[in-house]
Amino acid sequence: MADEKKKNEDEVPEPEGRGTLFDKFLNFIEKAGNKLPDPAMLFFLLLVIVWVFSALLSPIDFGEVHPRTGEALNVQNMLTGENLASFLANMIETFVLFAPLGIVLVAMLGVGVAEHSGWIDAGLKKLLGFTPKALLTPMLILIAIVSHTAADAGYVLVIPLGGVIFYAAGRHPLAGIAAAFAGVSGGFSANFIPSAIDPLLMSFTLEAARILDPEIMLNPLNNIYFTALSSILIVSVGWYITDKIVEPRLQSVEVDGDEEDMPQMEEVSDRESRAFWFGFGAMILGFIGLFIWAWPEGSSLRDPSWDNPEVSSLFSFNAPLMQAIVPLIFILLLIPGVVYGYASGKYKSSKDMIDNMTKSMESMGYYVVMAFFCALFIDAFAKSNIGLLIALKGANFLQALALPGQITIVGIVFLSAFVNILVGSASAKWALIAPIFVPMLMQLGISPDLTQAAYRVGDSVSNIITPLLPYFPLVVVFCQRYAKKTGIGTLISMMLPYSIIFLVTWTIFLLIYWWIGIPLSFEANYVYPAN
Numbered sequence: 001m002a003d004e005k006k007k008n009e010d011e012v013p014e015p016e017g018r019g020t021l022f023d024k025f026l027n028f029i030e031k032a033g034n035k036l037p038d039p040a041m042l043f044f045l046l047l048v049i050v051w052v053f054s055a056l057l058s059p060i061d062f063g064e065v066h067p068r069t070g071e072a073l074n075v076q077n078m079l080t081g082e083n084l085a086s087f088l089a090n091m092i093e094t095f096v097l098f099a100p101l102g103i104v105l106v107a108m109l110g111v112g113v114a115e116h117s118g119w120i121d122a123g124l125k126k127l128l129g130f131t132p133k134a135l136l137t138p139m140l141i142l143i144a145i146v147s148h149t150a151a152d153a154g155y156v157l158v159i160p161l162g163g164v165i166f167y168a169a170g171r172h173p174l175a176g177i178a179a180a181f182a183g184v185s186g187g188f189s190a191n192f193i194p195s196a197i198d199p200l201l202m203s204f205t206l207e208a209a210r211i212l213d214p215e216i217m218l219n220p221l222n223n224i225y226f227t228a229l230s231s232i233l234i235v236s237v238g239w240y241i242t243d244k245i246v247e248p249r250l251q252s253v254e255v256d257g258d259e260e261d262m263p264q265m266e267e268v269s270d271r272e273s274r275a276f277w278f279g280f281g282a283m284i285l286g287f288i289g290l291f292i293w294a295w296p297e298g299s300s301l302r303d304p305s306w307d308n309p310e311v312s313s314l315f316s317f318n319a320p321l322m323q324a325i326v327p328l329i330f331i332l333l334l335i336p337g338v339v340y341g342y343a344s345g346k347y348k349s350s351k352d353m354i355d356n357m358t359k360s361m362e363s364m365g366y367y368v369v370m371a372f373f374c375a376l377f378i379d380a381f382a383k384s385n386i387g388l389l390i391a392l393k394g395a396n397f398l399q400a401l402a403l404p405g406q407i408t409i410v411g412i413v414f415l416s417a418f419v420n421i422l423v424g425s426a427s428a429k430w431a432l433i434a435p436i437f438v439p440m441l442m443q444l445g446i447s448p449d450l451t452q453a454a455y456r457v458g459d460s461v462s463n464i465i466t467p468l469l470p471y472f473p474l475v476v477v478f479c480q481r482y483a484k485k486t487g488i489g490t491l492i493s494m495m496l497p498y499s500i501i502f503l504v505t506w507t508i509f510l511l512i513y514w515w516i517g518i519p520l521s522f523e524a525n526y527v528y529p530a531n
């Protein structure tokens with residue numbers, strides 16, 4: 001009996017009431033995905049697979065040319081003595097310099113103080129006091145979209161808060177995580193506030209366009225009108241998917257996380273309420289100080305390399321403000337957390353603050369292990385050229401079809417979505433394939449601005465279903481906080497409706513947007529050469 005009971009506890013309960021064909025498909029994805037190895041072990045196995053295939057494919061001439069260097073593109077054998085020696089010599093550096101690792105750990109230090117001191121919990125309870133439960137979803141997705149301005153901080157700040165908000169409201173916490181993940185990552189290119197990614201992608205687009213037209217000029221925010229209106233689409237569609245598709249399916253998923261790691265529903269006392277507003281006021285003062293520092297044209301937070309600092313210097317990739325986003329998140333959450341801690345009486349000394357930081361880092365131990373193997377795999381995948389070769393073959397196939405402009409744009413969206421599953425970084429991927437896409441479509445009369453918009457749609461929608469996204473394992477960890485048996489398959493099946501519906505609706509939205517003729521941005525065009 002004891003063995004049978006243990007066996008039943010270890011099994012993931014079969015979903016109930018999922019009778020539609022789509023529900024059965026999602027159920028199959030979840031069941032199959034959960035049979036995959038632990039995420040850390042999965043990345044190790046993928047690393048081994050890359051090594052093996054790199055050795056098998058390296059002797060083959062695929063007839064491709066590297067779009068940036070002009071040299072023949074061949075798969076690099078990662079199992080040679082030289083490459084294995086380099087792998088061992090650079091292993092520590094590859095792990096330590098893995099970009100998401102530092103972003104997650106630094107941001108979580110600030111989040112830990114703000115959360116464990118009780119400031120975030122008090123704020124959420126106040127938010128729930130005047131926000132109808134039915135409007136939590138669109139509000140959360142909107143906040144997730146705005147978080148793009150803070151680079152990748154949305155992954156470590158907004159997504160876990162999605163679970164906290166929904167759980168505190170009596171809704172399923174995984175639905176909140178799903179909605180936030182959809183906004184942060186699935187709607188990555190939907191935002192009405194400029195961010196560092198806008199001029200960064202444009203710089204690669206401009207470089208690619210000058211292959212064909214050395215004199216062409218592009219606006220650094222050449223898609224801002226489109227991305228702003230796209231945010232309305234993502235909020236609306238994401239709201240429907242969360243409330244009508246995802247959350248009903250999650251009712252059979254038991255919330256069995258440790259109570260001490262989940263928010264409680266006690267009322268906010270008068271002292272805690274005053275402490276919250278003290279903390280909130282301290283954060284607002286921090287923002288005001290930052291604004292005063294950043295606003296002048298000669299501010300040290302601006303990028304002086306741009307010709308028009310009023311438009312782009314604060315949001316260019318090289319602007320110190322953009323490069324300091326994560327440290328600023330740390331500071332601007334640390335301040336209200338500390339103020340709240342002392343004002344509420346929860347902090348007696350600085351040791352209490354350090355204990356909160358330590359507790360936050362303890363919860364990141366599993367992510368650090370996964371990040372180690374993930375960093376090694378992504379590094380080997382990039383150096384082997386396998387991902388780039390797949391991307392180039394797909395782009396060349398699309399070019400050979402010589403389809404009408406609208407169909408070609410749809411093809412760019414779908415191809416970008418597929419390539420995104422294999423190559424994670426938006427900027428690195430666009431830097432590699434823009435020299436193919438942009439000149440190719442310019443020769444068909446399609447502007448670089450429109451090509452970039454199509455790429456950004458495809459690059460966003462498949463983020464949320466690929467375990468190769470560096471933050472994907474972190475989202476699994478966030479889910480396991482509430483449902484211990486959450487696996488990769490659970491998360492993929494939960495996010496697949498967002499990915500599919502975003503892909504279809506956003507592509508249609510782009511075509512209608514183009515057909516109506518709404519500008520993509522100021523000084524942006526649909527056709528090449530511009531009229």
